[in-house]
Amino acid sequence: MNELIILDNVTAGYDNGIVLRDVSITVSDQDFIGVIGPNGGGKTTLIKLILGLIKPVSGTIQRFDNQEGSFIGYLPQQSQIDRKFPITVQDIVLSGLMSAGKGLSRYSSKDKKQAFDLLDQMGISHLAKRTAGELSGGQLQRVFICRALISSPKLLILDEPNTFVDNRFEHEMYELLQQFNKKMAIMIISHDVGTISYFVKTIACVNTYLHYHLSNIITEEQLAGYNCPLQIITHGDVPHTVLQKHDHSHDHDHDHIHLTDHKHE
Ligand SMILES: Nc1ncnc2c1ncn2[C@@H]1O[C@H](COP(=O)(O)OP(=O)(O)O)[C@@H](O)[C@H]1O
Ligand SMILES: [Mg+2]
Structure with a gap:
């Protein structure tokens, strides 16, 4: 340990x-x-x-x-997001890399595949291109769990x-x-x-x-x-x-x- x-x-x-x-x-x-x-x-x-x-x-x-990879993945309480903001599910998940210090730059195809795989594990990969406003509360919560996980904390x-x-x-x-x-x-x-x-x-x-x-x-x-x-x-x-x-x-x-x-x- x-x-x-x-x-x-x-x-x-x-x-x-x-x-x-x-x-x-x-x-x-x-x-x-x-x-x-x-x-x-x-x-x-x-x-x-x-x-x-x-x-x-x-x-x-x-x-x-020890500086390798990210340290903490975090799902805040009652994740608030402006549901009218036209951000896709995929981009919400990828934004978890930003907080891990990856910057706003482009995401690699490896990053995108990882986002997809996580969504797939949660059973919602078919929602990847939807916007936040189109999701139920439970679906959105799954997306936020993927977001917290994408940096492999x-x-x-x-x-x-x-x-x-x-x-x-x-x-x-x-x-x-x-x-x-x-x-x-x-x-x-x-x-x-x-x-x-x-x-x-x-x-x-x-x-x-x-x-x-x-x-x-x-x-x-x-x-x-x-x-x-x-x-x-x-x-x-x-x-x-x-x-x-x-x-x-x-x-x-x-x-x-x-x-x-x-x-x-
Ligand atoms: N940003 C803040 N400024 C001032 N008081 C706060 C702030 N955040 C929480 N508190 C107060 O600190 C106490 C503990 O809050 P919190 O840690 O959110 O409790 P819990 O998550 O267990 O419900 C509460 O009395 C709350 O009102
Ligand atoms: Mg609390």
């Missing part, structure tokens, strides 16, 4: 106040981390920190980017990708992500605790503080603390929960286990 990102005791926020406190988490190359927590808990802020879009007030963030971050998608694609998407996880680390933010816990390897609960759980088991206390019983009922057939008490004596170990391994190297 190689570390990609290490956050050590990070506190961060905006002009109007602190949003995240003493957050420590290590993201390594084979990770598949589900990030859960209430609205306004700081999940998107955590992602902005990892992306370097905002700076911590205190604490440190290390990125182990080492870490794929998806901020609530299931917002616009139908249930069937949601399951398909998680299965695809498990395939992608063989080649890259994944962080996925979701409100859907029940489904997410079934697919991810570990879970980070973010609500000002971050509790990192080195398994995909959701504890009774988390369910109560994160107000998720409705989602649990909705997805009652998914074998996702092993209810167990959250043992606070282990908090410290869990939150820092990666860091203590590497702190003194």
